[in-house]
Amino acid sequence: MSKFWSEIVHLTDPYVPGEQPKQQNIIKLNTNENPYPPSPKVLAALREGANEYLRLYPSPTVDELLQAAAKQFAVSPDQVFVGNGSDEVLAFAFLAFFTKGEVIRFPDITYSFYSVYAKLYGLEYEEVPLLPDFTIPVEQFFDSEGGVIFPNPNAPTGVYLPLAAVEEVLVHNPNKVVIIDEAYIDFGGESAIRLINQYDNLLVIQTLSKSRSLAGLRIGFAFGNKELIEGLNRIKNSFNSYTIDRLAIIGAVAALEDTVYFAETREKIICSREKVAAQLQLLGFTILESKANFLFIKHNLLPAEVLYTKLKEKGIFVRYFNKPRICEYIRLTIGNEEEMDRFIHEVKVILHT
């Protein structure tokens, strides 16, 4: 607390990310990172990019990266925006499309950064309760006064909303922006990007942090009609001319281009998820159907907080949310096969002691 803080600082309620423990030899299944390294082509490109040109500013318009993304996602470059991680894209989008005094809507159980942005900008919001099975009550998002945002698949549940239902939300909010946050879409869902030409109120947000193994490089995208993208650029260019550094541009382009590696690692994670889900079911867990790179699970006999703590003692970090409706669950990121075998083994030990 300080007399020098603006009113806005007092209103903030900063986001608390999952732990980034410093000790070695832990199994880190708490922040939905990819267990596989970035594409070897990405690492080679980055090494080559670590050169004298770092003395020069990056391109403020990141044209090369817009073109690579446009090609990959079958849109035009003026339908793409790039940010310093999808969190920055979200922060700009809240400022660009949501207006003070007009209540926005998002689910009661969702990415907890949404309410943080709303508080930062003084936006009013309504948390729409998910149905008891954690699916999104689509009609509750119709005719929103200020706009709509939700992740698809949702976090931390992993539950996916079919594209036809997303479309319903778009149709019923013709004058307000609907933001679909697709951080986890590559693990089994169908992206709404193909709807951007049809719905001028649709903004789709994606990231290279999850399915492209680049959480450490900070690259997020928004896709939408070019007026929405221009709105984001006006905010970005009033904030920081160069948000994406030279190496991030180079790494992102290489990641988008290596579609073979992307498909391989994505498939491996999807297979591991299904295998682990089946194993956990046999151990008495209830598992929400997930289209993400994580599972949201609970056990009838073993309280979630106990499981979280016991796993941590064994060097396995998962995420536990001490919040109404979800405090019986833990969120488990899908690791590599060895990590998943170890996880299942330790869960068995915990259940039998």
Add this chain to the structure above:
Amino acid sequence: MSKFWSEIVHLTDPYVPGEQPKQQNIIKLNTNENPYPPSPKVLAALREGANEYLRLYPSPTVDELLQAAAKQFAVSPDQVFVGNGSDEVLAFAFLAFFTKGEVIRFPDITYSFYSVYAKLYGLEYEEVPLLPDFTIPVEQFFDSEGGVIFPNPNAPTGVYLPLAAVEEVLVHNPNKVVIIDEAYIDFGGESAIRLINQYDNLLVIQTLSKSRSLAGLRIGFAFGNKELIEGLNRIKNSFNSYTIDRLAIIGAVAALEDTVYFAETREKIICSREKVAAQLQLLGFTILESKANFLFIKHNLLPAEVLYTKLKEKGIFVRYFNKPRICEYIRLTIGNEEEMDRFIHEVKVILHT
């Protein structure tokens, strides 16, 4: 223009950075980059850092970088904030310390991003006219209603305000934050960082873009008492948990540690600046005394816009600001010796044709 834009988007007046031309073989003296490459130790560290760990998020608290900066600048880690370039630090600082309805002050001729931030956040501002010799009228900054910001040395003039005068501004604004933007301080000025323990209203901003040759990596710092730093962290953590990517952290630490390379390249630029200034004086130019890595110059016979255009035709990019009071000047970044020789040669040719 779009019906989906928030009121804030309509209020913005985005910053326009200097050109980043794509053609090769140009001499780029328009955005105050360093003509020398980053330290070889930085490039080696970055190559080593391009590894499998990029799959993991960076540290949200960038402790390692805070410690390296604290050591280098003789402060404690909780007196340091790191951002994605000093522009991001400035954007957070405007939000954290300036309040709507309280008029802030900055010079009429200064870094043109300040008014852009003010418009983004709906802040009122007063542009205090510089004196005819482009020095800062210190007393005009006393008792500001909302706070004060100016660069030292100032941009685009290069004119430096001695630390005793900065202290006067601090003393006369005990209840408002005074931001000293020291992007160019390493080229001959004395930093105000040593005053942060004495003045709890002082925030000093620096960057690795200029004197550390890392414009392409995007690293900026703020130094101040720990309550001010906490205010910045509250904003940052309400905006984006991970603003500094893994490679930027690694490169920044290496850059701060290589003090020998830093001192060498800085000296070379200062020497070149003095040499070029003397040469230009002989050619009839008026040169403001600069403590930055650029010169602000005018010629009585040759209009600035003509010089700018003719240099550009010859592949030499400098910066021209078509604004009242400074439209007679061009801003010339100090390049390497070869670039400066070529520049002087071409200016002679232009003057004699």
